[in-house]
Amino acid sequence: MHARTVLVVDDESSVRSSLEMALGKAGYLTRTAASGNDALNILKKQSVDIVLSDLKMPDGDGMDLLRAIKNDHPNIEVILLTGYGTIEKAVDAMKDGAYDFITKPFKKAVILGAVERAVERQLLTQENKYLKAQLGSMKSYDTIIGNSQALRDVLAMVERVAPLTSTVLISGASGTGKELIARAIHRHSPRALKRFVPINCAAIPENLIESELFGHMKGSFTGAMRDKEGLFKVATGGTLFLDEISSMPLNLQVKLLRAIEQKEILPVGSTNPEVVDVRIVGATNKELFAAVEAGTFREDLYYRLNVIGITIPPLKERIDDIPDLVAHFVEVYNVQLNKQIHKIDEHTLRVLMNQPWKGNVRELENAVERAMILCDGNDLSIEQFPYLYSTNEAPRGSGNDLKSSVRNFEKGTILNALKAAGNDKHEAANSLGLSLSSLYRKITELGIEFKEE
Ligand SMILES: Nc1ncnc2c1ncn2[C@@H]1O[C@H](COP(=O)(O)OP(=O)(O)OP(=O)(O)O)[C@@H](O)[C@H]1O
Ligand SMILES: [Mg+2]
Structure with a gap:
């Protein structure tokens, strides 16, 4: 110390x-x-x-x-x-x-x-702060929801690559869950007990990225009052997540390449290379190869990073995940906003499944949160999504039929309420705003199985 x-x-x-x-x-x-x-x-x-x-x-x-x-x-x-x-x-x-x-x-x-x-x-x-931050990030980042083939393929890849030390490059549009997947790779790796250190290359001024990554020696530039450890060092034994890696300046790309290939870094102002043990996971929301062709991203680094590539498809290509995601976010925000929302109607779900969701899962999450804030009762309906493009069409390309999506949603909320009430049906019925007999009816109707106390 x-x-x-x-x-x-x-x-x-x-x-x-x-x-x-x-x-x-x-x-x-x-x-x-x-x-x-x-x-x-x-x-x-x-x-x-x-x-x-x-x-x-x-x-x-x-x-x-x-x-x-x-x-x-x-x-x-x-x-x-x-x-x-x-x-x-x-x-x-x-x-x-x-x-x-x-x-x-x-x-x-x-x-x-x-x-x-x-x-x-x-x-x-x-x-405490550190532990709380860890807990906080575990809550929001632990659960990966969705059962579409596209997402299952991504998760199968995660499982395959997690045990390795190879560099991984995650591509996907904004809000598709790149960071979520990066954290999952870390969590399932032998490095899980060490740190996952994210750095957003686009959010840090160009002239600071080098010292941020590799550290610097006291006096190496104006303002460098003392030695500073870089994130490569902070992530020792763990995973370094380089977000928006296409924003990395060209001169630093050379240094990053060397860090990956030789497992050595040179802090700014130092002449002694230091050995590092870090797994690199990169993320990009742009087609990185296009940047290579445009000359803004080094080809050698591209291949180095892309040893294993994982592409997360946009949400509109996996709309089967939408009902599950909505149910999940309702559950999360019921706790956060202290609400008891347990129903969503078929029409609303249909509209949600038909949106373009340019901002992907993040946009869906925000829409659900906003709707729940606006919602006074226990049912989410289209009134709480006034800005959405409304449609009565059946969602395109969905293998799921809506009835079963709605049923799944209801089943999920009832099971959650039962769990929260320690399987006490009176209490669960109360929290759901149902009479005991309606709860019984739903339980039989939906085929819910649970242990009687
Ligand atoms: N499959 C999923 N299950 C549950 N939550 C998800 C899923 N995918 C994304 N999310 C949630 O959506 C939000 C955005 O995810 P994340 O930050 O990982 O996306 P990103 O691709 O890194 O986005 P950006 O490009 O904007 O940085 C987060 O709150 C995340 O928890
Ligand atoms: Mg991100």
């Missing part, structure tokens, strides 16, 4: 130097500032973990500094030093987010103890 940096802020130089020494001995890196303004300037330029600040200083008090820090750098923990006369204020400071306060004169051991606890808390908070 890297050493923590403590910034000591006090107008008395003797206090600064004694704290600096004590903290240094205990293994912390230290910075000092004689005033709140000095401190803020340092924080602008350097990364600091803990601030230890006097509460009373000539240029304004430690409270202002505390608020400024909590506003701009919420992860920094602040410990205040206070004379007896200002304890009350220090207590207020705790309410404003200070981690602790220590009265002067202080013993060094007390300070060191407080700093240590603050560091511990910081680590815990960071870890």
Whole structure:
């Protein structure tokens, strides 16, 4: 673990130097500032973990500094030093987010103890955040819905390639589920316990992509205040997901090629290549080979990436997935929006299956979410999709008949309600807005099997 940096802020130089020494001995890196303004300037330029600040200083008090820090750098923990006369204020400071306060004169051991606890808390908070983010992404990314042949082919490929280390290139229009599939490859690979690190090559300014990917050494360019690990390093043992890879600048394509072929990277400003162990999954919503022909994408890199290619077809080529997807999103947003929607009529489903869905699954998901927000009752109907192109035609190319789609949808919601109610039929009927007898009728009608309690 890297050493923590403590910034000591006090107008008395003797206090600064004694704290600096004590903290240094205990293994912390230290910075000092004689005033709140000095401190803020340092924080602008350097990364600091803990601030230890006097509460009373000539240029304004430690409270202002505390608020400024909590506003701009919420992860920094602040410990205040206070004379007896200002304890009350220090207590207020705790309410404003200070981690602790220590009265002067202080013993060094007390300070060191407080700093240590603050560091511990910081680590815990960071870890929680990371775990929460993981959980959050698991929720939305775990489930791949759909039973169309097209999607089943994609999933069969995922299973085949997941155990390998070969580079994979996922192609598909926007919103087709490229990232979802990339995550599935990672999850089913031996690398699943290490990180999945996504980077969107189109969202990062060209001149930063290199340092973002490969890292940089302190001083290698203006603004490089300290060494920085690149994402290749962060993803060690795991998977690096290069999204919108067609946006990668040509000069970096050479470096990426070398990283893939030689499993070595060169941080910006360094002369020592570093060995990396990362699996690369790329994604593109453009026909990447067209970019090769246009001269904006290197041919050698194209072949290197495309060792295994997976193409996700647009949603309109797998409309059989639509009823399942709608049911899935209804389930997800019932929880998120605290709704109890459990029905959709045949006509609405038919209209949904007939849309062009240029934005693919993402657009469908958004449409369902919006409709559910608009919906006051328990039934989704065409009124909640006023902007959709309406039709009475049977969906083209669908092998499914609509009746069975609607039945499947109903079956799904009833099963979910039963599950949520721990198989208590009274409660399930309640949450579905049905009478107990209608629920029984539906259960027999739809052939739902479940264990009686
Ligand atoms: N088969 C599926 N089952 C469930 N959800 C899906 C499916 N396909 C896509 N989604 C959902 O649709 C949304 C878009 O998916 P994703 O971000 O993976 O698409 P993308 O191809 O990377 O899109 P873009 O090109 O816009 O980045 C996500 O919320 C994802 O969870
Ligand atoms: Mg994406």
